[in-house]
Amino acid sequence: MEPTHAIAASVGFTSLALLWLALIAGLALARGWMMSQFKHATMLAIHHSLALLDLELVPDPGAD
Secondary structure (H helix, E strand, C coil): CCCCHHHHHHHHHHHHHHHHHHHHHHHHHHHHCCCCCCCCCCCCCHHHHHHHHHHHHHHCCCCC
């Protein structure tokens, strides 16, 4: 595997992992599962931060 492909694969995997973590944080926020451990504002910040990090890793489809 070429180094470029290895980097692209690792970025893609990281992006997918962050997407799932943002989804789980959003579900925990909506259902109130973690409210005894974290404040609402903290969970909302975690959810937004993970989602924004994931969006930064998604490549621009028009950039070649």
